[in-house]
Amino acid sequence: xxxxxxxxxxxxxxxxxxxxxxxxxxxxxxxxxxxxxxxxxxxxxxxxxxxxxxxxxxxxxxxxxxxxxxxxxxxxxxxxxxxxxxxxxxxxxxxxxxxxxxxxxxxxxxxxxxxxxxxxxxxxxxxxxxxxxxxxxxxxxxxxxxxxxxxxxxxxxxxxxxxxxxxxxxxxxxxxxxxxxxxxxxxxxxxxxxxxxxxxxxxxxxxxxxxxxxxxxxxxxxxxxxxxxxxxxxxxxxxxxxxxxxxxxxxxxxxxxxxxxxxxxxxxxxxxxxxxxxxxxxxxxxxxxxxxxxxxxxxxxxxxxxxxxxxxxxxxxxxxxxxxxxxxxxxxxxxxxxxxxxxxxxxxxxxxxxxxxxxxxxxxxxxxxxxxxxxxxxxxxxxxxxxxxxxxxxxxxxxxxxxxxxxxxxxxxxxxxxxxxxxxxxxxxxxxxxxxxxxxxxxxxx
Numbered sequence: 001x002x003x004x005x006x007x008x009x010x011x012x013x014x015x016x017x018x019x020x021x022x023x024x025x026x027x028x029x030x031x032x033x034x035x036x037x038x039x040x041x042x043x044x045x046x047x048x049x050x051x052x053x054x055x056x057x058x059x060x061x062x063x064x065x066x067x068x069x070x071x072x073x074x075x076x077x078x079x080x081x082x083x084x085x086x087x088x089x090x091x092x093x094x095x096x097x098x099x100x101x102x103x104x105x106x107x108x109x110x111x112x113x114x115x116x117x118x119x120x121x122x123x124x125x126x127x128x129x130x131x132x133x134x135x136x137x138x139x140x141x142x143x144x145x146x147x148x149x150x151x152x153x154x155x156x157x158x159x160x161x162x163x164x165x166x167x168x169x170x171x172x173x174x175x176x177x178x179x180x181x182x183x184x185x186x187x188x189x190x191x192x193x194x195x196x197x198x199x200x201x202x203x204x205x206x207x208x209x210x211x212x213x214x215x216x217x218x219x220x221x222x223x224x225x226x227x228x229x230x231x232x233x234x235x236x237x238x239x240x241x242x243x244x245x246x247x248x249x250x251x252x253x254x255x256x257x258x259x260x261x262x263x264x265x266x267x268x269x270x271x272x273x274x275x276x277x278x279x280x281x282x283x284x285x286x287x288x289x290x291x292x293x294x295x296x297x298x299x300x301x302x303x304x305x306x307x308x309x310x311x312x313x314x315x316x317x318x319x320x321x322x323x324x325x326x327x328x329x330x331x332x333x334x335x336x337x338x339x340x341x342x343x344x345x346x347x348x349x350x351x352x353x354x355x356x357x358x359x360x361x362x363x364x365x366x367x368x369x370x371x372x373x374x375x376x377x378x379x380x381x382x383x384x385x386x387x388x389x390x391x392x393x394x395x396x397x398x399x400x401x402x403x404x405x406x407x408x409x410x411x412x413x414x415x416x417x418x419x420x421x422x423x424x425x426x427x428x429x430x431x432x433x434x435x436x437x438x439x440x441x442x443x444x445x446x
Contacts, residue, residue: 039062039066039073042062043062046058046059046062051088052084052085052087052088052091053084053085053088053104053110055081055084056080056081056082056083056084056085056087056088056110056114057081057110057113057114057427059077059078059080059081059084060077060078060081060113060114060117060118061117061430061431061434062077063075063076063077063078063081063117063118063121064117064118064120064121064434064438065434065438067121068438071121071122074121075122075125078118078121078122078125078129079129081114081118082114082129082132082133085110085111085114085133086132086133088104088110089104089105089133089135091104092104092105093105093135093136104135105135105136105137106135106137106138106162107133107134107135107137107138107162107165107166108165108394108395108398109398109424109427110427111133111135112169112395112398112399112402113398113402113427113428113431114133115129115130115133115169115173116399116402116406117431119172119173119176119406120176120405120406120435122180123173123174123176123177123179123180124177124180124181124184124188126173126176126177127170127173127174127177127188130166130169130170130173134166137162138162138163138166141162141163141166142162142163142166142167164361165395165399167198167200168365168399169399170200171200171203171204172399172403174188174189174192174200174204174207175207176406178207178208178211182211185207185208185211185212186208186212186215186219189204189205189208189219190219192204197223197226197227197230197241197242197245198241201223201245202245202248202249202252205219205220205223205264206263206264209263209264209265210263213263213264213265216263216264216265217264217265217266217267220249220264220265220266220267221266221267221270223245223249224249224266224267224270224271224274225270227242227245227246227249227274227277228270228273228274228277230242232246232277232278232281232285232288233285233287233288237287238287238288238290238291240291243278243288243291243292244291246274246277246278247278247292247295247296247299248337249266249271249274250271250274250275250278250299250303251295251298251299251336251337252264252266252337253266253271253303254298254299254302254303255338271303272303272304275299275300275303275304276304278292278296278299279296279299279300279304279307279311282296282311282314283307283310283311283314286314286318289314289318290318293328293329293331293332294315294328294329294332295329295332295336296311297311297312297315297329330347330350330351331351331355331359334347334348334359335358335359335362341363341366341367341375344359344362344363345359345360345363345379347359348360348363348383356383360379360380360383360384363379364376364377364379364380364396367379368400373400373403373404376400377396377397377400380393380396381393394420394421394424397416397417397419397420397424398420398424398428400416401413401416401417401428401432402431404416405431405432405435408439410432410435410436410439413432414432417429417432
């Protein structure tokens with residue numbers, strides 16, 4: 001919670017730093033000496049704050065404010081913010097029995113605010129700190145396969161949601177890093193791939209293809225090789241991440257788009273081998289067949305037609321009454337990335353609750369990625385309960401507000417913030433005001 005002392009600390013620093021942004025006759029050395037004095041006083045006050053999460057928040061804000069004058073110092077402050085945030089999480093973890101719903105345990109709230117502040121200045125650093133400040137709950141959520149919940153309104157202990165929210169933030173930082181420094185986009189992608197394949201690997205490849213199609217093709221070949229060497233079963237369970245990634249790549253490869261429309265391209269020989277691998281596994285292992293579903297059929301028809309009859313026999317055993325087969329096929333069609341969002345939303349109510357969750361979230365993410373945040377938010381408000389304490393809409397609005405501020409859409413961000421619960425507004429309003437002030441210190445002073 002932002003204290004009055006803390007608020008005055010940030011605002012006084014904003015006003016002081018404005019002096020350095022204005023042209024005057026003072027020598028650079030004198031200005032830097034004065035800046036050092038102001039920072040020393042401000043940082044001393046930050047250290048007096050009792051809660052580590054408040055210290056973390058202010059270190060990030062001060063780092064944001066001094067970025068224009070001293071990037072090295074700003075990065076050091078960002079790392080201090082990260083260290084204080086980890087300390088706050090450790091403290092919350094020690095008191096989990098007393099307060100199991102503390103936002104610090106879920107990686108939301110102040111962590112999102114700090115990381116988004118850092119990402120606006122240095123998204124590559126934000127990606128590093130995203131990993132190092134990941135709470136235990138989020139780490140656990142990202143280590144297990146996504147599971148569909150039975151209720152659409154209960155997210156308090158939903159690991160699938162925690163993992164999805166973390167990956168969405170990571171994806172957003174990758175985009176920002178590429179925009180800030182396009183020549184590093186490949187390096188960031190390679191670093192990500194070196195840690196293993198993820199649910200976001202295909203999206204990363206597509207983003208890279210928009211920057212450099214040739215490099216994206218090279219990385220796509222490396223991803224395909226990893227998939228060809230990997231196991232589709234881990235610890236007696238289907239390896240959902242790699243199965244779904246394989247499915248996404250093969251579905252993309254056989255799509256009807258022309259080469260001009262499809263910038264991300266995969267090697268034909270690798271796709272034939274990958275199709276053979278997953279089709280053979282589908283036929284031989286029901287665990288894998290259950291994980292893939294009916295989306296395997298169009299892949300087989302296009303890349304390995306001789307296996308179609310065998311696949312149909314497997315399907316007949318898996319879905320003896322044919323009802324599940326039709327439903328699964330319809331679901332896979334909706335989620336293949338080419339179905340229009342409007343069609344997804346119109347068909348969603350024909351599916352069970354757990355499946356609708358995935359459809360709505362996928363549709364919202366696609367709308368957000370295309371820049372249509374109003375429609376993305378409408379999907380959430382119309383289909384997820386807001387009164388169950390799950391924080392689904394709150395977390396969405398927090399991330400949306402940060403994104404809008406980053407795009408300079410201050411009025412729209414303010415409207416979103418004003419509609420949030422009062423306990424969530426304060427830090428966002430300060431973040432909005434400091435961002436406005438830094439954008440134009442004369443025009444936006446009021």
